[in-house]
Amino acid sequence: MQFLISMHINPAVLDALTDEEKEAIGTGHAALLAAVKESGELITTQALVDPSQAAVVKVRNGQPVVTDGPFLEAKEFLGGFYLIDCENKERAIELAAMVPDAAIEGLGVEVRQVMFADGLLEA
Amino acid sequence: MTTPVGDLLRTLTPQVLGALLRRYGRFDGCEDAVQEAVLAAAAKWPTEGVPDNPRGWLVTVASRRLIDQVRSDHARREREAAIAVQPPAEEVPDTDDTLVLLFLCCHPTLTPASQTALTLRAVGGLTTAEIARAFLVPEATMAARISRAKQRIRAAGSSFALPAGAELADRLRVVLHVLYLIFNEGYTASSGRDLDRADLAYEAIRLARLVHAQLPDDDEVTGLLALMLLTHARRAARTTEAGDLVPLAEQDRSRWDRDLIEEGTELVKAALAGPALGPYQVQAAIAATHADAPTAAQTDWRQVAALYLILSRIAPNPMVTLNRAVAVAEVDGPAAGLAILSTLEGDDRMAGHHRLLSVRAHLLERNGDLAGAYDHYRRAARATASLAEQRYLESRASRLRR
Numbered sequence: 001m002q003f004l005i006s007m008h009i010n011p012a013v014l015d016a017l018t019d020e021e022k023e024a025i026g027t028g029h030a031a032l033l034a035a036v037k038e039s040g041e042l043i044t045t046q047a048l049v050d051p052s053q054a055a056v057v058k059v060r061n062g063q064p065v066v067t068d069g070p071f072l073e074a075k076e077f078l079g080g081f082y083l084i085d086c087e088n089k090e091r092a093i094e095l096a097a098m099v100p101d102a103a104i105e106g107l108g109v110e111v112r113q114v115m116f117a118d119g120l121l122e123a
Numbered sequence: 124m125t126t127p128v129g130d131l132l133r134t135l136t137p138q139v140l141g142a143l144l145r146r147y148g149r150f151d152g153c154e155d156a157v158q159e160a161v162l163a164a165a166a167k168w169p170t171e172g173v174p175d176n177p178r179g180w181l182v183t184v185a186s187r188r189l190i191d192q193v194r195s196d197h198a199r200r201e202r203e204a205a206i207a208v209q210p211p212a213e214e215v216p217d218t219d220d221t222l223v224l225l226f227l228c229c230h231p232t233l234t235p236a237s238q239t240a241l242t243l244r245a246v247g248g249l250t251t252a253e254i255a256r257a258f259l260v261p262e263a264t265m266a267a268r269i270s271r272a273k274q275r276i277r278a279a280g281s282s283f284a285l286p287a288g289a290e291l292a293d294r295l296r297v298v299l300h301v302l303y304l305i306f307n308e309g310y311t312a313s314s315g316r317d318l319d320r321a322d323l324a325y326e327a328i329r330l331a332r333l334v335h336a337q338l339p340d341d342d343e344v345t346g347l348l349a350l351m352l353l354t355h356a357r358r359a360a361r362t363t364e365a366g367d368l369v370p371l372a373e374q375d376r377s378r379w380d381r382d383l384i385e386e387g388t389e390l391v392k393a394a395l396a397g398p399a400l401g402p403y404q405v406q407a408a409i410a411a412t413h414a415d416a417p418t419a420a421q422t423d424w425r426q427v428a429a430l431y432l433i434l435s436r437i438a439p440n441p442m443v444t445l446n447r448a449v450a451v452a453e454v455d456g457p458a459a460g461l462a463i464l465s466t467l468e469g470d471d472r473m474a475g476h477h478r479l480l481s482v483r484a485h486l487l488e489r490n491g492d493l494a495g496a497y498d499h500y501r502r503a504a505r506a507t508a509s510l511a512e513q514r515y516l517e518s519r520a521s522r523l524r525r
Contacts, residue, residue, distance in 0.1 A: 040240075040266070
């Protein structure tokens, strides 16, 4: 079963972390990445640039209209994800709990099963 | 996946692996060497022709690979010396190692995902790339999974021998479950790569046939093979050309594979005549009852309901209860089916489960509660992880709206 473990970050919360806390996030992700690579559960993981760099695209009367900035008017934004293939939802939740963000108040880690997949990744 | 050379290689893979294991031990190293030899043959044989003794060719090439592997590993000098004195591989014993290999690949310390992957590679003779495609993951992911599975088997210190006594029965149950999972993975194909995944059902049947040939008197092995054949027989009728699901009651039965049904039905009869009754035999008997009905309306639902009752006694689980509710509704009416469903209310495993929601939707519809049925079809459509099933449930819901 394939699951997307998505990380919903809050730039203000991240900015307020101490250097040690930021470093702990880095090592936590490295440890999780190594574990799921070794177990054969990782399909891919990606991290996104800061939400301030996003552009929202709308098509009106057949013409694209582009606005800078994120679509959601929220404090939290999609920061990145792990796409994994694992035994069941319980295991996906176990892996999500290894995402260091899950231990930080104000950051969100979400698990959702994949329903359709296609692409060169064969995943 | 099915070419003459491919078929030959898949048949020979477990034999060659067995021959190497007998000679050298070291499951992980031998398995890698055999895979490399098979890949070499797959590249060579179609253009240069199949050698006179293909099995001997593979054993020789795989042995060389294994020795090269050991030589390049400086930390294992002593084993190199031990292997170097072995005579070159020529004679291959005629015993069938398939069963021993299956027990090894379905080692209880492995997760089902690892058991299925390793079984398909070491016994099924599929390449890592083929297995990865079938399970819709990148090859690197599948390679890591297989390599970790082999490490675990090495750590568990498994020997290349059949388990004895009571352990044999327990381990056989795991093997059958793994074959069942491989079959289901192929059978429930729902995405754009249906063809690759359908081959998994074919592979599972092939492996079940191998086990059946080794253990013809085991009624559950016979039952599982029968169940697979009878289910696979409906394959062509099960989806529309657009990939939409066709429920059993609406399938064009002239498209069912009669040869598979006949073979499956004979196997069920043989299994049920045996001394031990198990869940695969009962499920196969249910499939045979459906196969026996010329039209959906002529289904012997009384027999299906009775078989589900037996199944719920010998292998109780909420899915069996769910299916029994469907059968009982056919015999005694939808209200009787709904009453059985209500016994699942408090079951955490089934709370919000799409199958429970969709069965309830069907029974509510037949009971005349169209608003309730509409609501349940919609909830079931939201809960499923299968696109084909979602399309089907949405169409049932919109039919009620009209």
